[in-house]
Amino acid sequence: ANVSDDSIARRRGGALFLVATPIGNLGDLSPRARDTLRDADVLLAEDTRHTAQLLHASGIERASGTLVSLHEHNERSSVAGHVARMLDGATIALVSDAGTPLVSDPGAALVRAAIDAGIEVVVVPGPCAAVAATTLSGLPADRFAFEGFLPAKHAARVEALRERAHEPRTLVFYEAPHRLRDALADLAVVFGPDRPAAVLREMTKRFESAYRGTLGELGERCASDPDMSRGEIVLVVGGATQPEEPDAAAVDALLRALLEELPASRAARVAARVTGRPRKELYDRALALGAKSES
Ligand code: SAM
Numbered sequence: 001a002n003v004s005d006d007s008i009a010r011r012r013g014g015a016l017f018l019v020a021t022p023i024g025n026l027g028d029l030s031p032r033a034r035d036t037l038r039d040a041d042v043l044l045a046e047d048t049r050h051t052a053q054l055l056h057a058s059g060i061e062r063a064s065g066t067l068v069s070l071h072e073h074n075e076r077s078s079v080a081g082h083v084a085r086m087l088d089g090a091t092i093a094l095v096s097d098a099g100t101p102l103v104s105d106p107g108a109a110l111v112r113a114a115i116d117a118g119i120e121v122v123v124v125p126g127p128c129a130a131v132a133a134t135t136l137s138g139l140p141a142d143r144f145a146f147e148g149f150l151p152a153k154h155a156a157r158v159e160a161l162r163e164r165a166h167e168p169r170t171l172v173f174y175e176a177p178h179r180l181r182d183a184l185a186d187l188a189v190v191f192g193p194d195r196p197a198a199v200l201r202e203m204t205k206r207f208e209s210a211y212r213g214t215l216g217e218l219g220e221r222c223a224s225d226p227d228m229s230r231g232e233i234v235l236v237v238g239g240a241t242q243p244e245e246p247d248a249a250a251v252d253a254l255l256r257a258l259l260e261e262l263p264a265s266r267a268a269r270v271a272a273r274v275t276g277r278p279r280k281e282l283y284d285r286a287l288a289l290g291a292k293s294e295s
Pocket of ligand 1: 024096098099100101102103104105127128129130173174175176200201202203204205232233
């Protein structure tokens, strides 16, 4: 048995348990989550039919009438009643359809109200699509910004992306499958097509797949491969890097163009202003490109 100090069996007094459930693979339901879903006096679920299936598949039986819905439309109106029950000593467990409750899912108002009422809040952590996708993406995971869902409409999405174009942390978005292609197209325009990214879909499920590449490559792939935009999707995008120094070929091209009009010293001075590189280095490079020495 998995009995810990915060187990419901040993608890006296009400509490709110925040319980993460699988994002696909039922094997990811932790023993502690299972005990909590079985033993809490009330189980609040986003979609009770969905959670009833999880309970059934996991061999969990509950007294009838103790599985209650809490979704975005009834959360505010039902919070006071749930808090009153917990103050009366009831234990309540909260789940969402998949993953961690509150993360792009209902529950924040209930947690706030429980904290304000002095009720103990206990987390039973586990799967979360945002974290799973970040670790799978191959992009830096030491710092990342979870952005939830992007706006559905093009103009609002572009505006939201513009505000994040210089964010240095890895960015994590939930995306609806039918919007993936448009989102990738907008990302490539606003962030540039060379930004590294990854599309993680159907994680922990039968048709799980990961696509990694630049935003431009992923956009092209998405246009030609209908499988890429099927199922549940997380989009992970590398953070902005410091503006790069122009590469050697670009500097040479600039110098050659300037040398057609200017002597080497003036060409080097102008190129230094444009590229931020030392004038001496550019003068030497101008000579290497065939300009006449002026000293
Ligand atoms: N609370 C959940 C969590 O912790 O991951 C997220 C809820 S949000 C309403 C649902 C979104 O999560 C989906 O649209 C998709 O972007 C992402 N998602 C959930 N399960 C997924 C999976 N197995 N593979 C990829 N993305 C998933």
